[in-house]
Amino acid sequence: MVDYHAANNQSLYSAGGQQTYMEQENDWDRDLLLDPAWEKQQRKTFTAWCNSHLRKAGTQIENIEEDFRDGLKLMLLLEVISGERLPKPERGKMRVHKINNVNKALDFIASKGVKLVSIGAEEIVDGNAKMTLGMIWTIILRFAIQDISVEETSAKEGLLLWCQRKTAPYKNVNVQNFHISWKDGLAFNALIHRHRPELIDYDKLRKDDPVTNLNNAFEVAERYLDIPKMLDAEDIVNTARPDEKAIMTYVSSFYHAFSGAQKAETAANRICKVLAVNQENEHLMEDYEKLASDLLEWIRRTIPWLENRAPEKTMTEMQQKLEDFRDYRRVHKPPKVQEKCQLEINFNTLQTKLRLSNRPAFMPSEGRMVSDINGAWHKLEGAEKGYEEWLLNEIRRLERLDHLAEKFRQKAAIHESWTDGKEAMLTQKDYETASLSEIKALLKKHEAFESDLAAHQDRVEQIAAIAQELNELDYYDSPSVNARCQKICEQWDALGSLTQSRRESLERTEKQLESIDELYLEYAKRAAPFNNWMEGAMEDLQDMFIVHNIEEIQGLITAHDQFKSTLPEANKEREAIQAIQAEVQKIAQYNGIKLAGNNPYTTITPQSIDKKWEKVQQLVPQRDQALQEELARQQSNDHLRRQFANQANMIGPWIQNKMAEIGRISIEMNGTLEDQLTHLRQYEQSIIEYKPNIDQLEGDHQLIQEALIFDNKYTAYTMEHLRVGWEQLLTTIARTINEIENQILTRDAKGISQEQLHEYRTSFNHFDKKRTGIMDSDDFQALLISTGNSLGDAEFARIMGIVDPNNSGAVTFQAFIDFMSRETTDTDTADQVIASFKILAGDKNYITAEELRRELPPDQAEYCIARMAPYTGPDAVQGALDYMSFSTALYGESDL
Numbered sequence: 001m002v003d004y005h006a007a008n009n010q011s012l013y014s015a016g017g018q019q020t021y022m023e024q025e026n027d028w029d030r031d032l033l034l035d036p037a038w039e040k041q042q043r044k045t046f047t048a049w050c051n052s053h054l055r056k057a058g059t060q061i062e063n064i065e066e067d068f069r070d071g072l073k074l075m076l077l078l079e080v081i082s083g084e085r086l087p088k089p090e091r092g093k094m095r096v097h098k099i100n101n102v103n104k105a106l107d108f109i110a111s112k113g114v115k116l117v118s119i120g121a122e123e124i125v126d127g128n129a130k131m132t133l134g135m136i137w138t139i140i141l142r143f144a145i146q147d148i149s150v151e152e153t154s155a156k157e158g159l160l161l162w163c164q165r166k167t168a169p170y171k172n173v174n175v176q177n178f179h180i181s182w183k184d185g186l187a188f189n190a191l192i193h194r195h196r197p198e199l200i201d202y203d204k205l206r207k208d209d210p211v212t213n214l215n216n217a218f219e220v221a222e223r224y225l226d227i228p229k230m231l232d233a234e235d236i237v238n239t240a241r242p243d244e245k246a247i248m249t250y251v252s253s254f255y256h257a258f259s260g261a262q263k264a265e266t267a268a269n270r271i272c273k274v275l276a277v278n279q280e281n282e283h284l285m286e287d288y289e290k291l292a293s294d295l296l297e298w299i300r301r302t303i304p305w306l307e308n309r310a311p312e313k314t315m316t317e318m319q320q321k322l323e324d325f326r327d328y329r330r331v332h333k334p335p336k337v338q339e340k341c342q343l344e345i346n347f348n349t350l351q352t353k354l355r356l357s358n359r360p361a362f363m364p365s366e367g368r369m370v371s372d373i374n375g376a377w378h379k380l381e382g383a384e385k386g387y388e389e390w391l392l393n394e395i396r397r398l399e400r401l402d403h404l405a406e407k408f409r410q411k412a413a414i415h416e417s418w419t420d421g422k423e424a425m426l427t428q429k430d431y432e433t434a435s436l437s438e439i440k441a442l443l444k445k446h447e448a449f450e451s452d453l454a455a456h457q458d459r460v461e462q463i464a465a466i467a468q469e470l471n472e473l474d475y476y477d478s479p480s481v482n483a484r485c486q487k488i489c490e491q492w493d494a495l496g497s498l499t500q501s502r503r504e505s506l507e508r509t510e511k512q513l514e515s516i517d518e519l520y521l522e523y524a525k526r527a528a529p530f531n532n533w534m535e536g537a538m539e540d541l542q543d544m545f546i547v548h549n550i551e552e553i554q555g556l557i558t559a560h561d562q563f564k565s566t567l568p569e570a571n572k573e574r575e576a577i578q579a580i581q582a583e584v585q586k587i588a589q590y591n592g593i594k595l596a597g598n599n600p601y602t603t604i605t606p607q608s609i610d611k612k613w614e615k616v617q618q619l620v621p622q623r624d625q626a627l628q629e630e631l632a633r634q635q636s637n638d639h640l641r642r643q644f645a646n647q648a649n650m651i652g653p654w655i656q657n658k659m660a661e662i663g664r665i666s667i668e669m670n671g672t673l674e675d676q677l678t679h680l681r682q683y684e685q686s687i688i689e690y691k692p693n694i695d696q697l698e699g700d701h702q703l704i705q706e707a708l709i710f711d712n713k714y715t716a717y718t719m720e721h722l723r724v725g726w727e728q729l730l731t732t733i734a735r736t737i738n739e740i741e742n743q744i745l746t747r748d749a750k751g752i753s754q755e756q757l758h759e760y761r762t763s764f765n766h767f768d769k770k771r772t773g774i775m776d777s778d779d780f781q782a783l784l785i786s787t788g789n790s791l792g793d794a795e796f797a798r799i800m801g802i803v804d805p806n807n808s809g810a811v812t813f814q815a816f817i818d819f820m821s822r823e824t825t826d827t828d829t830a831d832q833v834i835a836s837f838k839i840l841a842g843d844k845n846y847i848t849a850e851e852l853r854r855e856l857p858p859d860q861a862e863y864c865i866a867r868m869a870p871y872t873g874p875d876a877v878q879g880a881l882d883y884m885s886f887s888t889a890l891y892g893e894s895d896l
Contacts, residue, residue, distance in 0.1 A: 038243040039133070041235055045246035046136045048230035049144075052253070053080045065132040069125050071101025078108055081143045098125045106135075114142050137245050144252045159248065162255060163187065166194045172207045178247040183236055185213025191251075192220055195258045199224050210237050227253045267836035268855045274833050275860045277357045278890055284350045285362055291343050292368040298336060299376045302328075306383035309390055313476035315398045322391045322705070329723065330698065340377060341731045344370055345738040348814075352742040355818055356749040358829065358891060361805060371806075388720065392710060399708070401475045403546055408466040412484055414539065415459050419491055425449075426498035441520070441600035443506040448524040448601050450499060455532040460492050523580040524602035530573055531604045534612040537563070541619035548710060550634045557627050564620060574613055581606050637709050644700040645714035651693055652717040655725040658687060662732050663773070673747060673757065677740045684733045694726055742814050752817070760820060764813050773813060777804075780811045830891040837883035846871035846880035 043064055051060040054073065057080050061067035068074045070093075075086045087104050090097040102121035110116060116138065123131035141155070148158040160178070167173045170190040175181045182188065184207050193200040199220050205213050214233035221227040230250045236242045312318045347370050350362050364370075426449075430442065467485035471478050540563070547553045581599075598605060665680065701719040704712070747757060767783040768775045775783070780803070781796055803815040840855045841847040847868075852861040864886065871880035 037235065037239045038246075039129070041231065041239070041243040041246040042133050042137070043129070044232065044235075045230040045243075045249050046133060046140070048228045049140060049249050049253070050077055050136065052228045053077060056080050064136065065127045065129040068102075068132060069127050070098045071103075071105055071121075071124070074105045074124070075101060075108075078105055078139070081139070082108075082112075084108075095125065109135075109139065109142065112142055114138055137249075140245075140249050140252070144256070145248065148252070148255060156248065159252060159255060163191065163251065166191055170194075170202065178244045178251065179241045182247050182251075183242060184210040185215075185217055185233070185236075188217035188221075188254075189213055191254050191258075192217060192225070196224065221254070221257075225254075225257050227257055263839050264855060267839035270836040271833060271840070271864075272856060272860050274357075274890060275856075275863055277353075278359075279860075279863060281350065281354060281357070281359060281362075284346065284353070285364075288343065288346055288350065288362075289365060289368060291339060291346070292364060292373060295336065295339050295343060295373060296368065296376055299380050302332075303380055303383045306380070306387050309387075311394045311397075311474075315395060315402065318391065318395045318398055322388075322395065325388055325391060326702065326705075334727075337727050337731070340373065341734050343373065345734060348738055348742060349745075352745050352814070352818075356745060360891070392705070392708075395708070396710065397473060399546065401470060401473050403544055404466055404470055404473070405475060405477065405481065406544060408463060408470065408481060408485075410539070410542075411459055411463050411466070412488060414535070415456065415463060415488060418456060419488075419495065422495055423491075423498060426495065426502050438600070439506065444521045444524065445601040446499075446502055446506055448521075448528055450503070451525065452528050452532065453495065453499060455529065460488065463488055519580060519584045520599045520601050523577060523584065523599055524604070526573070526577050526580065527602055527604040527609060530570075530577055531609060531612065533570070534609070534616055537616050538612065538619060541616070541623045545630070547630060547634060548708075550631070550638055553627065553631045553634050557631065560623055560627055567616075567620070571613075574609060577609060578606050637704075637707050640700065640704050640707060640709060641712045641714055644697070644704055645712055645717075647693070647697045647700060648715045648717040648719075648722060651697060651722055652715075652725070654690070655722070655729050658729055659725075659732060662729075662736055665736070673740055673744045677737065677744065680733065680737045680740060684737060687729060687733055694722070697722065739812075739814055743817065746814070746817055757817070760817050761813070764816055774810045777809055777811070780816075783816070830888045833887040833890060834884055837887060841883065844875070845873050845884070846876060847883045848877075848879050848881065850879075852881075 047061060047064045050064070054060050054077055057076055059073065059076070061073060072089055075089050078084075079086055086108050089101045089104065099121045102124045106116060106119070106121060116135075119131055119135055119138075124135060145159060146155055148155060148162065156178075160175070163175045167175050167187055167190040170186070170193075172184075173186050173190045175187050186205060186207060189200050189202060189205055193202045200216070205216070211233045214231070214236060218229045218231065218233065222229050227250075230253070231242075231246060312321065347362070347364075354360065354362055430438075464485055467481050470481050475481065545556055547556065584599075662683070665676070665683070670676065671679070697719070743757070746752065752760075763783055763786060764775070767779045767786070769779060777800060780800075784796070784799065799819065800811075803811050803819050837847055838844075840851060842851075849861075849865050852864050855861075856864065864883075865881070868881040868883060868886045870876075871882040873880075873882075
């Protein structure tokens, strides 16, 4: 007897190294191969399977080993299942005719790549049951199971994977094989329910009632799915291990019955995937548009504020402006810097996703391009530049104006106090009734007044000069200053005229006057200048001063020390003046002269001189104290300068070094992209952790500004430069991280290996002569040639249009790897999406909303319905939608 087991195993393999239909049975299979229960199951199953096909030809078999003996129904079966014509059978009844017919059938099977070992026509003609079952199993394998393919697995493995996928969501079902996994009948019911849920109430089935479960599945399959009953429930339940071949044959019928639904599901999955990508991209586009609009609107509102250079009238108002600017730099601008950086990152990520999904590049609406935002930002920084310096200069100007205005008021008040009553004195007619001595006295007194008047000329000129400087510096109260100065000048001119007139009057009567008291005259002449000197000294000692560094205050201290050195000589002059008055008293007493009141030539008394001298003596130490306090303040300011400089001189180089290190990291190839990304994120965290040093420096800078310090010789770094450097550092590390993330996206989507990325990076770095991570078109052309691309001018122009769509003349590493991988990547195309919709539409050129809602998830179905245009073709019906133009529009080849 022929060993069916050996023959059956040999038939599992096709000739010429072709695909294996089935794995060989294990040792346990061999032990049970001749199990009568198995043979019974195979006989029933194979018979039902053959009849499911033979009925198409209007016939059937009753006994599988008897009805195939003459070869006629065997040849008919092969014609039905293959769709091909076999050679014409022989109609004779002799054994040789039967053998010839069976051989024709076996030859046809062999022509399909099946190698039949130990199965001959004689065994079939003789009605050998096991050989006949083996032959039918070979036919089932070749025509019902071989072509099953699921995710790169085929035949038995593909069919098993399909069963596992379909039954995975169902409780109490765990398909691991084609024998005991099906004994309780739940797997059969799950397969039916998965594809036709209305036919099975799965929740009512019980695992402990396998016969009911099996019969339910067999009856439903036969009645509604046109799958004949190929198994008996009792045989399966009562067999320790049901026959694998019988189960596989029956399950393959389910696979073929549901294959149409499988195609529809695959098509729906592809469409869902494409729509999900499109929905995500549209969401990213909307986010970009909103963020860009908000940022541009903020810039539009901010620029006029920064460009406004209209000065305020008072120090308080200007200092409030400075504080508002500080809030802008510390509070308002940093989040906008992050928004701008995030906007660029989102834009780059979106473009990468679009490239990876074979979509057209995103073009923001007019005025919202990244270049537009960069241009607006450049204008913002242009408006911001110099604004802080202007504020500080304005504060300094207003401080100077306040000082000058106060000085003007002090000098004007002193002058006005001196001129009070002078016009009345100069216009009196006392000389008309005076005696000769009185006339002479009046003349001498007038000469003393002229001396005093001349001494006051310098003060009037100072007042006029201060008023002129206030006008030139645009002092807000210049009208009142000018009015007061004009009044003083007019009064001064009037005093000059009156003085000249009175002198002329006195000189006309001088010939009649001979008696003059020389001592009074000498006293008056010496006392007036000395008195004026003391008044000037008191004015200087009380004068306000403004200095901005230690050298200036030390200069004032030196000048004050020089003034103090003149005090002994001034005291001698005072004593000499007092000695003249004492001499007058001595002579008057000696000669018995009765003095008529005070010195007629001056109002300056010895008592007033002593009082003013005492005042000067009091003001000198007060001035000493004020100068020393200012010296201490300037020393404190110098400390603030050094404190800021020490910190700035460390932070400035630190920022520069970090920028250089980021540039180096971005072009080196140490480790995988994930390693580089982890390293960069750690690097970014270390930079963020450095932020307290920047905050501390901002605090030191604010102390310097509050102290009105305008220069710092200890450092070349300004707070403005360091702010810009810090913002650039944060932006650069964020952009570098985003570039690595996009490279990971590209690598994963394109299937690029780490070795390929390393090769791409090595080639790119070699031709990146400037080590900037960006190369010009000439270097890029040399790189392409080095990779084996033969480039003409037209081809290179086409490639540049891909890698540099904005015509910037520069190519990034990301654009380079996108180009190198895009030609070989398996991506969804418009044709693939159209083919998927065609399956869902049942081969129609249009699809309906009802079909979309039936085949797709609700949100994606509504997404398609809202965007699909009505179909207007010749076979259009009510509600028909044009899925072809919609699919094409997804890939940017036409407008929606």
